[in-house]
Amino acid sequence: MESIIWALDLVAVAYLCLWALRADKAESGSKAGKPTSARQDSRRESPDA
């Protein structure tokens, strides 16, 4: 039982990595062509950022 839960956790971690990658690609895709990324906003709004 312990090993099954442990394996499920590892699968969840793998899913997390793939989800994060897909979400980042989707965010980058939606911002393509737009001049303001979060990073650029951060620089513009906060002079010391």
Added chain:
Amino acid sequence: MRDLVLLAVLPVLLYAMLQRPFIALAMWPWTALFFPNGWVYGVAGSIRYNLLFAGITIFTYLIQKNKPKVHFGAIGVMVLLFFAWTTISTTMAMSRPDIAWEIWGRFAKVIALFVFIVLIVEKKLHVDAILWGVVLSVGFYGNLEALKFIASGGGHMIAGMDGHVLGDRNELAVAFVMTLPICVYLLGEFGKRSQVIRIGLIGTMCLLVTAVIGTQSRGGFIAMLALGGYLFVKSDRKILLGLLAVVLVIGLSHIVSSEWTSRINSINDAGEDASFMGRVVAWKLSFIMASQNPFFGGGFKSLEYLPVWLQLSQDFFSYSWFYSGDSLPPTQFARAAHSVYFQVLGEHGFFGLAIYLFCLVGAYRKAGKVAKAARLRGGPTWLRSLASMLQLSIFSFALGGAALSFAYFDLIFTLFGLTIVLEARIMPAVLGAAAAPRLTGVPA
């Protein structure tokens, strides 16, 4: 079998980590807190996952184009100053130099994690990935041990794994408490998107509470009670939390043993409790060490070095105003400081403690400042929730750590880093974006 599963999953992790530095960064604290090497016994156990993931994080960051502008701020500078301070105290350590430098090396890795969080994290997705990594490591272990505790009818004593950063059951209890606010934030953010995640996170929170009970840690229990009260005040989900608390109290009342009840009741008699007064003796000796070495203290692990312990014990009665009851320092063995504050005080002196407190209080206040700004400036709910929950997690550490030698815990320095980027990078971007439509006359 576990080796096969780990080796099968590893390529997926490596693929994603090599694509994005923030994913590698999220896996860095995960591997430190999950401790994969402690679970496998075959070929998979020969891989140094923490080193591998840290190396990939650094490599992918170095080759990344358009790196975010670096901003450490006052807290970041103080964390780095604290590390420099510990380096100097280690060169003058009263303990065995090899042990002091070994602990310094471990702390250097924690600081490296902190630095790369400040360098890499620049948006909500990055923070979420790191927090999920924490839940899938600390939360996983809490779930597993709590299930064993329930299945054994309260007989299973929850303890950490040998060789793990959370090897001590008291430290484990505080880590469980620190993970609870993180679960609350993730539940608010992801609970509506998926029923599986919602049930999983609510279940994890219930099992983490059970796991804290199962450790029989009095410090962890007090931290959890304080967190519960604080969480109730801060949370927008008071009804849900109240119902959860009632269900948990009723459920756990059937599981906890009379041994647990008598142990918790001993909190009321702390002044007569030998275990607690033993800690007060260690606190007093830490204070004596700092008084004798006010600038740099005795260095890492100096109190636990018996010759140093015996030498400090000779001045035990010179500080009679420091109440320690009838307890005396043992002469056969040395003890740990049993408090993050006295640990830092003894190991790095009054100045070291001042820097450490600046970081702790500063991060706590900064997170509160972000939550307040998000509320006053009409920021998104997630920003306020994230800042509040980071603040609560830091609060849990500050309270629970008062009776533990846990000052250099990876998770608290991770929270320091996240608080810095939240204020300096994420909040301005989010609030700026929220304000832009209003400025141009477009409804937000």
